Amino acid sequence: MGMNIQEAMASPLVWHPQTAAEAWQLKQTYGTEGIYTSGGTLLRTQWESGISAIPRHLIDLSTIRGLNDLRIGEAGLVVGGQTSLQSCRSNTLLSRHFPMVSEAIRTIAAPSVRHLATIGGNVASSIGDSIAALLGYDAEVIWFDGTTENRTLLSEWLPEASAAKRGNERLLLSMLLPFEISLEETSVKHDDKDLTMQMKRFGAYHKIGRREAFTPSVVTACMNGVLTHNSVIKQIRIALGGGQTVPVRLEKLEKEINGAAVDGHLLRHVYERIIELFEPREDLFASAAYRKSTAANLIVAELWKAAKGETKPL
Ligand SMILES: Cc1cc2nc3c(=O)[nH]c(=O)nc-3n(C[C@H](O)[C@H](O)[C@H](O)COP(=O)(O)OP(=O)(O)OC[C@H]3O[C@@H](n4cnc5c(N)ncnc54)[C@H](O)[C@@H]3O)c2cc1C
Structure with missing residues (x-):
């Protein structure tokens, strides 16, 4: 059966740019009539x-050439934006060094x-489930502004990108x-005794949905x-999101508890501050x-488990 006129008009023209500059130019040409798709x-x-x-x-x-794989760059692991979630999930560099991102993708x-x-696409949507895990590793994004490639912390890029959603979208690369x-570099020397071996890295990612x-x-x-x-907490990042909420790092709380010992008092403080600071969007x-x-229960439980030594080191 042939298309009727309404269907034909509804079918978009699909452009296949080879470079970020070409994609950007197409976006400038078509404005809100042209949408990036991954x-x-x-x-x-x-x-x-x-x-x-x-x-x-x-x-x-x-x-666009060169954006669909993972490679080790000078500053860390570069994850091309066009890499499928499936390829990310089966990538051993990602699962070995950034297991919470692999878990989020799973x-x-x-x-x-x-x-x-x-x-x-997951990150550019501003609400994808991989974002909290990426924030947990202090990820940066590389994006194109029409002239140059920029590097920005994901935590700073997200509010801008989500605000720009309907206008001049930023091209994420x-x-x-x-x-x-490494723990060796964060070690403290105490009475000439190296406590490196007694420091532990901990971490957890959870996604709570309405079914398993x-x-x-x-x-x-x-x-x-x-x-x-x-x-005693030597370093901590806490990132929360879910549903239609643009994920955030709770940097105020991180600063408050950095250097403190994990005890009942601290856990109560963490719980109360998450209730105050996290502003999720509600829906049906x-x-x-x-x-x-x-969110507060998840973080408090994981912090408690880490202090008790019940989490596997990452
Ligand atoms: C059945 C089903 C279940 C799903 N379950 C989940 C889930 O559990 N968790 C979850 O997070 N998501 C889920 N999704 C949503 C979606 O599949 C994921 O978020 C996915 O990672 C989006 O990637 P994409 O490449 O398909 O993005 P697209 O659909 O191509 O794009 C998403 C948005 O980002 C923009 N965009 C894409 N790439 C770029 C770029 N490089 N630069 C700038 N803007 C860009 C697009 O214009 C669009 O607004 C689900 C979808 C379906 C159909």
């Missing part, structure tokens, strides 16, 4: 549910979707995961840090209050 899996759900209309022009980023959608969906400083698997997130929570032998599935207390 795997297209999130966009499809938005068109099907009527959240957004099918655009006149699709700018397919998968044809919980996204199902294999058929993960073959098409990209890590860049890659993510950069800095390798963690193949579920949208209600809360995503990631914690990553270093504890001394007597449970869960209230903001439920998301706050879920």
Whole structure:
């Protein structure tokens, strides 16, 4: 059967730029009529549910050269934005050095979707479930502004990118995961005794949904840090997101508890401050209050387990 005129008009023209500069130029030409697409899996759900209309022009980023693999760069592991979630998941560099990102990807959608969906699309959406884990490793993003490639901390890029969503979208190229400083370098010398061996790195990523698997997130929570032998926090990052919430690092709280010992008093403080500082968006599935207390419970439980030595070192 042939297309009727409405269907024909609804079909977008698909452009296949070879470079970031070409993609950028197409976006400038078509403005809000032209939409960047990577795997297209999130966009499809938005068109099907009527959240957004099918655009006149699709700018397919998968044809830009050099963005669909992972490689070790000078500053860390460079994850090309066009790498599929499936390829990320099976990459041993990622699972060895950044296990919480691998774990986050494991919980996204199902294999058929993960073959098409990209890590860049997940991050560019500003609400993807991989973002809290990437924040837990202090990831940076490499993006193109029409002239040059820029490097910005993901935590700083997210609010800008989500605000720009409907306008002049930023073209995301890659993510950069800095390798963690080894425990030897964070060690303290005490009475000439090297306590390196007694420092431990800890971390956890959790996604809470309304069922066990193949579920949208209600809360995503990631914690990553270093504890001394007597449970004093030497370094900590806490990142929270989930649902339609743009994930955030709780840097105020991180500063407050850095250098403190993990005890009952500290855990109460952490719980109360997460309730105060985390501002999740509510939807039909869960209230903001439920998301706050879920996030606070997850972080407090993981911090307690880390102090008790019940988590495997990362
Ligand atoms: C059945 C199903 C289940 C899902 N479950 C989950 C889930 O559990 N967790 C989850 O996080 N997501 C889920 N998703 C959403 C989606 O699959 C993922 O977020 C995916 O990683 C998006 O990647 P993509 O390449 O398909 O992005 P696309 O759909 O191509 O793009 C997503 C958005 O980002 C923009 N964009 C894409 N690439 C770039 C770029 N390089 N620069 C600038 N802007 C860009 C697009 O314009 C669009 O607004 C699910 C989707 C489906 C269909």
